[in-house]
Amino acid sequence: MTELDRLTALFDALGADDDARDWAESEAEEGLPQLARYRLLRTLWQDIDAWSTAAPRWVDAYRTDGAAADAVDRALAAGLTPEDLGALAREIARETAYGVLCALADPADGSLPADVEAQLPGWRLAELTPAGAPTGRHLDALHEDFAELEPKGIVSGPG
Numbered sequence: 001m002t003e004l005d006r007l008t009a010l011f012d013a014l015g016a017d018d019d020a021r022d023w024a025e026s027e028a029e030e031g032l033p034q035l036a037r038y039r040l041l042r043t044l045w046q047d048i049d050a051w052s053t054a055a056p057r058w059v060d061a062y063r064t065d066g067a068a069a070d071a072v073d074r075a076l077a078a079g080l081t082p083e084d085l086g087a088l089a090r091e092i093a094r095e096t097a098y099g100v101l102c103a104l105a106d107p108a109d110g111s112l113p114a115d116v117e118a119q120l121p122g123w124r125l126a127e128l129t130p131a132g133a134p135t136g137r138h139l140d141a142l143h144e145d146f147a148e149l150e151p152k153g154i155v156s157g158p159g
Contacts, residue, residue, distance in 0.1 A: 003028055004021075004024055004025065004028045007023075007024035007027055007028055007035060008020050008021050008024040010024075010035055011023045011024050011035065011038060014038055014039060014042055015042065016038060023035070023038055031137075032137075033127040033135070033137040033138070033139055036127040036128075036137075036139055037139050037142065037145065038149070040125070040139065040142065041142065041145055041146060041149045042149065044097050044146070045149055045150060045151055047093070047097075048090055048093040048094050048097060049090065049151060051086055051089035051090040051092075051093050052083070052086035052087055052089070052090040053086070054086075055082045055083055055085055055086025055087075055089070056082045056083075056086075058086075058089075059072055059076075059082040059085055059086070060082075063076075072085065094150075097146070098143060098146055098147075101142040101143035101146055102143045104123065104124070104125065104142060104143075105140065105141050105142070105143055107120070107122050107123065108120075124138045124139070124140075125138060125139040125142070126138050126139075127139065
């Protein structure tokens with residue numbers, strides 16, 4: 001099995017479907033940490049989608065013992081369904097994840113004076129081997145592929 005075949009199989013296992021070979025070729029030929037990139041974005045989408053797919057469960061849990069129990073109760077009393085709350089929560093999670101990914105790409109958001117922002121540290125996500133050792137590669141501009149990896153059939157706003 002070639003490295004390209006191995007990578008393609010891993011992307012297939014992560015659900016890249018028709019794009020698995022393209023992602024694998026990008027990693028193999030360009031030396032980009034595409035498997036780490038895809039895995040992170042996939043994980044974000046799984047968490048984001050859980051807000052809608054698991055809405056009946058988390059709505060019940062919040063009503064019983066949650067920081068937003070009163071707000072959930074008021075929303076239900078106003079006629080919203082758990083599915084409505086799930087759609088809203090998913091959209092908020094999507095926007096939040098996109099905002100964090102944008103901040104990773106450019107932490108200077110203009111909310112502070114330029115001379116202060118110029119002195120502040122930035123951050124980056126580093127790829128690790130399966131054993132946990134740094135590879136020396138980092139994941140850049142994750143926000144650029146975020147919307148592309150949104151699960152099919154889900155409609156949402158910009159981002």
